[in-house]
Amino acid sequence: MAEVQGNLRQKTVASLAAGILRGAGYLPRRWRAALGAMLGDLVRLSMTRARRVVDANLAIAFPMMGLAQRHTLRRAHFRALGQAALELGPLWYWPLPRALGLIREVRGDDLVDAALAKGHGVILFT
Template sequence: MKSFIVSIGICAIWLIALLPLSIAHKLGAFIGWILWITNSKKRKISEVNLRLCFPDYSDDEINRIVKKSLKALGKTYTEMGMSWMWPIPKVHKLITHIEGEEYLQQALDENNGIILIAPHLGNWEILNHFFRTYLFMTVMYKTAKIPKLDKFIFDTRKRVDVGLVPADREGVMSLYKILENKGVVAVLPDQQPRIKSGVFAPFFGQKALTGKLIGEMASTTPAYLLCCYAKRMSDGRYSVVLKPANDLVRDPDPAIAATALNKSIEQCILDCPEQYQWSYKRFRTQPETNINFYQ
C-alpha cells in the first residue's frame, strides 16, 4: 500500500513539473491556504514556534507570518517538480540574483575546504543547482524506509552531481575525510538530532537541541563556514544568499559553538522569516522532561 501511495506521489510530482512555475506557485499557495483554513497540525506547530521565538509580536503579526509561511511551504512542495525534473540549465536560469558571492569566492581562494550551512529556508533544493557551477559538494543522505521512494529521491538529487553519504557514523567519517582533503560538505543545521549528538543552545531565546557535528568539524579543520539559502522573490525566481557564519562556531566548547551556529541561522531567517519552515517541531525535546510545547 505504501509503495502504491509513493507511486501516486511521484506521478503527481511529474505532472506538476509540466506546469509553468507561476502556475505551480499558485497551486502551492492554495495548498498553504488549505493548511491555514483547516487549522491543520502544521498551522498549530507554526503558531507555537513563532510565539516562542517572537514573544513580543502581536496576534496579528503572528497570524500574518504563519499564513505566509504555510503558503511558502506549499510552494516548496510544488517546486519539487521543477527542482527535480526540469533540465538543469532551465532551473539554473531561475537564479537571477546572488548576494554575497564574494564570500564564496573567498572560500574558494583560501582552498581550506568549505562547510556549507543550509537551514530550511526558501528553496534549499535550488542550492544544489547553484553550487554545481562552482564546486562539488557532499551532503548526508538519510535513507527513506520505502525503497521506491528512496531510489527516486537519490536519483533526482544525484543528477545535479552532488556527493551523497549515509547519515550514520560512516557518513560522518566521510565528511571529515572530505574536509581533510579540502573538499566541500553541506549540512542542514536546524533539525533536532539525537540527544547524544546534540547540545541545548538558544534559538531565538528558546532552548533547542542543536547538532554538534558542524561545531566539531569546524573546530578541527580550517574549513570556511558559509551560510546559504535561496529565497523566493516576488517574481517567482530566486536569489541565492551567502553569509559567513559566526566564527565562534569553531569554539571547542559544544554549547558555545551551538549558540553561535543558531545565531548565524537566526540572521538568515530574519531576512525572510515567512519563508522559514516553522511547521517543524524544533523545540520538541527540552531539558525539562515535563515540558511539551506541542500538546
Template sequence: MDKFKGALVVGFLRLFALLPWWAVRVIGTTIGWLMWKLPTRARDVVRINLSHCFPELSEGERERLVGKSLGDIGKTLTESACAWVWPAEKSLSRVREVEGLDVLQAALASGKGVVGITSHLGNWEVLNHFYCSQCKPIIFYRPPKLKAVDELLRKQRVQLGNRVAPSTKEGILSVIKEVRRGGSVGIPADPEPSESAGLFVPFLGTQALTSKFVPGMLAGHKAVGVFLHALRLEDGSGYKVILEAAPEAMYSTDTETAVTAMSQVVERYIRAYPSQYMWSMKRFKRRPAGEARWY
C-alpha cells in the first residue's frame, strides 16, 4: 500500500510541476484558504501556536494572521513541489534578490567548516538549491515516511553535486565529520529535538525546547555559522535570499548562552515575516516541567 501511495504522490508532484508559476501560487493560496475555512488540524495548531507566541495581538488581528499564515503554508507546499521536480536552475531563476552573499563567501574562504543555519521560514527547498549553488554542502533532513517520495527528494536535492544526510545517527556523524574536515553543511535550527539533545530557552514569548547540535559544532569558533533564509517576495515573483553571520554569542562554550543566541536570531526573522513561518508544525510539543501540553 505504501508503495502505491508513494507512486501516486510522486506522479501527482510531477504533473503539478508542469503548471505555470501563477497557477502554482493560485492553487497554493486556495489550499491555504481551505485549511483556514474548514475544520482542519493545521488550522487548530496554527491558532494554538499564534495564541501563545503573539498574545499582544487582538483576537481579530490574530485570526487574520492565522488566515495569512495558512495561505503562505499552502504556497510553500505547492512551490516546494515544483522545487522537488524542476531542474535546480529553474528554481534558482525564482531567486530575485540576494542580501549578504559576502558573509557566506567569507565563511567559505575562512578555511574552517561552514554551518548553514536555517528554519522553517519562507521556502527552504528553494534555499537548498541556492546554498548548493554556492558550495557543495551536506544537507541535513528528516526523511518522509513514503520511500518513493524520499527517493525523489534525495535525487532532486543533490542536483548540484552536494550530498544529503538523514536525521539518523549515521547522518549526524557524517555532518559532524564534514564540518571537522572543513566542509559545509546545512541544518534547520528549529525542529524540536529530544529532551536530552536540547534546552528550553526563550523563543517568541515562551520557552521552546531547542537543539544543541548547531551551537555545539560552533563552540569555541571550531566552525563558522551563517544564517540563510529564502523569503517570499510580496509581488509573488519569487524570493529574496538573506544571509547573515551567526552572532558572537553562538560561539560561546556555554551551551545555554549559545542556544539562546541561535533562538534569538530565528525569532527575529519570524517576527519580521510572521506569516511565512510553518506555524502548522508542532514546534512546542514538549513543555517545561509542570506546564500543560499545548496540543
C-alpha cells in the first residue's frame, strides 16, 4: 500500500511540475524570471537535504567565505535554478519553430556536420 501511495505522490508531483512548465511558457519572460526566483526560494526552504548538499559543496568550494556569504550564494543558487527551470522548461512544450526562433547565434556547426558525415559521434555543450 505504501508503494502505491508513493507512486501516486510521484505521479502527482510530476504532473504538477509538467503543468507548471507548460503554463510558464505562456507567461512573459519577466514574469517567468520572477516566478522562477520564487520557485527557487520555495525549493531552498522546503528541501532540507538539497540545502545541506549545497551548503557542504559551498563550504568545500569556498572555505574562505564566511557563513553569511555562503548563505547569500546558496540563495542565489536556488533562485537561479528556479529561473532556469521556468526559462528552459517551457521549451519542451513549445512548437519547434518557436523554440528555434530563440537561437541568436550558432558557431561551429560546420564541425558538427563534418563529424557526423564521417560517422563520428558528437557531444554538444551549450
